[in-house]
Amino acid sequence: MVEHYTSSEDEAPAKRPTRGTTRLRELLIQRAKGQKTHVDINVDTGEPSGHFGDVFKNYLGMLARERISILMPSFDHVTQADREMIWQDILLTFEISNVATLKQKCLSSVVEKFHGFKTKLTSRYVFGHKKNENPLLKYTWIDEDTWRQFLELQTFEGWQVCLFEIINSTIDNYAKF
Numbered sequence: 001m002v003e004h005y006t007s008s009e010d011e012a013p014a015k016r017p018t019r020g021t022t023r024l025r026e027l028l029i030q031r032a033k034g035q036k037t038h039v040d041i042n043v044d045t046g047e048p049s050g051h052f053g054d055v056f057k058n059y060l061g062m063l064a065r066e067r068i069s070i071l072m073p074s075f076d077h078v079t080q081a082d083r084e085m086i087w088q089d090i091l092l093t094f095e096i097s098n099v100a101t102l103k104q105k106c107l108s109s110v111v112e113k114f115h116g117f118k119t120k121l122t123s124r125y126v127f128g129h130k131k132n133e134n135p136l137l138k139y140t141w142i143d144e145d146t147w148r149q150f151l152e153l154q155t156f157e158g159w160q161v162c163l164f165e166i167i168n169s170t171i172d173n174y175a176k177f
Contacts, residue, residue, distance in 0.1 A: 024055065024058055024059055024062060027055060027059060027093065028093075031092060031093045036092070036093065036094055036095040037052050037055065037056075037093065037094050037095065038050075038052065038094070038095040039052045039053060039055075039056045039094050039095070039096060040053070040097075041056075041096060041097075041098070041102050041105070041106075043098050043101055043102065045105075046102065046105030046106065046108065046109060052094075056094060057109070059090075059093060059094075060090070060106065060109050060110050060113055061113040061116075061117070063086050063089060063090070063110055063113075064110045064111075064113035064114040064117060065113070065114075065117050065139070065141075066141050067082070067085070067086055067089075068082070068086075068110075068114050069146065070117070070118055070121065070142065070146065070150050071146060071149055071150060071153070072114075074115075075110075075111040075114055075115070083107060086107065086110060087103055087106070087107065090106055121135060121139075121150070122154050126151060126154045126155065127154075135147065
């Protein structure tokens with residue numbers, strides 16, 4: 001007798017494994033040993049290259065996500081002391097030539113990654129397809145109170161009206177061309 005297997009409504013479809021948050025374990029182990037990782041950065045563009053270029057970009061993203069509170073309206077509100085701590089963290093981890101000229105370019109990259117992270121949280125977990133999911137399971141450094149405040153800020157009606165005005169203005173500007 002042949003048995004037929006059918007899926008019941010109670011069974012959840014198998015989820016594809018995901019990468020999860022990038023932790024850069026090997027890099028942090030080297031840093032703990034006092035070893036710096038060499039990275040080549042273009043002085044004009046600020047783009048890292050070479051074997052550890054992508055690792056450098058990922059590390060800047062990790063710093064942006066974990067060292068800057070999502071409650072900060074923008075990077076302009078980050079104190080000079082916090083900016084300096086981020087820069088010193090980069091220097092402790094990476095061997096960078098032309099340090100004086102690259103500080104601003106590296107911090108600019110951190111700014112981009114910070115804004116990208118906040119946009120991702122808002123578009124997915126506040127208004128998007130994951131709004132019923134808890135991002136605190138994935139982003140363990142965000143506590144419950146911080147997330148609640150972030151939700152309140154992002155769902156504030158005045159903020160949404162302002163956002164839609166910006167979007168409409170941008171669309172109008174593109175339509176002129």
